Amino acid sequence: MELVVTEDYAALSRAGAEWLARGIIAEPDAAVVLATGNTPMGMYRELAEMGRRDGLDVSRLRVFQLDAYVGLDPGDPRSLYGWMARAVLAPLGVAEVQVVRLAGDAPDLQEACRAYDAAVAAAGGFALSVLGLGPNGHLGFNEPPSDPTAPTRLVTLTEESIASNAGYWGGRDQVPRQALTAGMAPLLAARRTLLVVSGAHKRDILQRTLLGPPMPEVPASYLQQAANVTVLADRAAWPFPVPDELVPR
Ligand code: F6R
Numbered sequence: 001m002e003l004v005v006t007e008d009y010a011a012l013s014r015a016g017a018e019w020l021a022r023g024i025i026a027e028p029d030a031a032v033v034l035a036t037g038n039t040p041m042g043m044y045r046e047l048a049e050m051g052r053r054d055g056l057d058v059s060r061l062r063v064f065q066l067d068a069y070v071g072l073d074p075g076d077p078r079s080l081y082g083w084m085a086r087a088v089l090a091p092l093g094v095a096e097v098q099v100v101r102l103a104g105d106a107p108d109l110q111e112a113c114r115a116y117d118a119a120v121a122a123a124g125g126f127a128l129s130v131l132g133l134g135p136n137g138h139l140g141f142n143e144p145p146s147d148p149t150a151p152t153r154l155v156t157l158t159e160e161s162i163a164s165n166a167g168y169w170g171g172r173d174q175v176p177r178q179a180l181t182a183g184m185a186p187l188l189a190a191r192r193t194l195l196v197v198s199g200a201h202k203r204d205i206l207q208r209t210l211l212g213p214p215m216p217e218v219p220a221s222y223l224q225q226a227a228n229v230t231v232l233a234d235r236a237a238w239p240f241p242v243p244d245e246l247v248p249r
Contacts, residue, residue: 001229003210003246005238009198012234013042016130019194019230020047021056023128029060031123033182035140036066036083037132039196048091058094062123064116066131067141068104070154070178078169079104102152102180113152113180120152120186129190133197136160137205137218141181145216148225151183184219188226195223197233206237210246 006012020043024030034040050056065081074081081101089099100119106112120126131139136158142150143158156178157165166172187193197206209220210231223229231246 001210001224001226001231001246002248003231003233003238003242004248005242006232006234008236009042009234012196012198012232013046016040016043016194016196016232017046017050019232020128020130021050023192024056024058024061027127028057029062030127031062031064031120031125032128032130033064033066033126033187033190034084034088034130035132035196036080036087039132039198040130041087043130043196044088044091048088051092056092058092058098060098061094062098062100063089063094064100064120064123064126064182065102067179067181068102069176070104070109070180071176073105074101102182104180109154109180113154113183116180117152117183117186120182126186126190127192129187129193131187131193131195131220133195133202133205133209133220134161135164135201135205137209137220139184139187139219139223141179142184142187142219144219146184146219147216148184148188148214148222151185152181153183155179155181184222188222190226192228193223193226193230195220195229195231197231197237199234200236202233202237203239206231206233211243 072079103112162175169175208218214221
């Protein structure tokens, strides 16, 4: 695991876009799982801009949805699929047929999770994974406590996640209580992972993620045991020196 600290959010977004562009150029047919949430929005905008400026072939990319609220159809603008479509797929020019959805609207949710894990396995696992850090240490919607072997599954959101999503939904009563999430197991098996973290409100949970013992109560802490993880934080999130063991080599 390595930690890269940028001066501010704009620099984090540029560095994140470069990380993803390098990965796509190296492996144009990569299976990529992409978080929504606020933090990666800047890097997705930068990536789309880089694509327009320099050209970036995304025609063979396979994009996997990271998480989905239960009961919303993908056409609903509040769905995480809708958010990903507006923020990433449309600006980058990724076609819908290139996307593997996590079907929170499926009649059989267990089957939808099994189908998703089978599609990840058929793709040879995730080549690239872009994740955000939940205020409670969640990855995707792998809420604490989450075991590192947890598969893709149906989860009940914690109060903390409901509160942090309330703004997006126009009040906490409006936030769905259940979601599907890509599991810890497929996420931790990704060949390269970028965790983007911005803002002073993430400082404590980022310290526990990077330096605390890996534990189910901080699911993101298991990234310490995964291969090729780059944590990209702005100075507000990491105002400390970079610990020796996390200096990029
Ligand atoms: C979003 C997701 C969440 C967010 C996390 C951080 O698809 O799965 O795990 O990445 O909650 O959200 P932000 O970036 O809004 O702080």
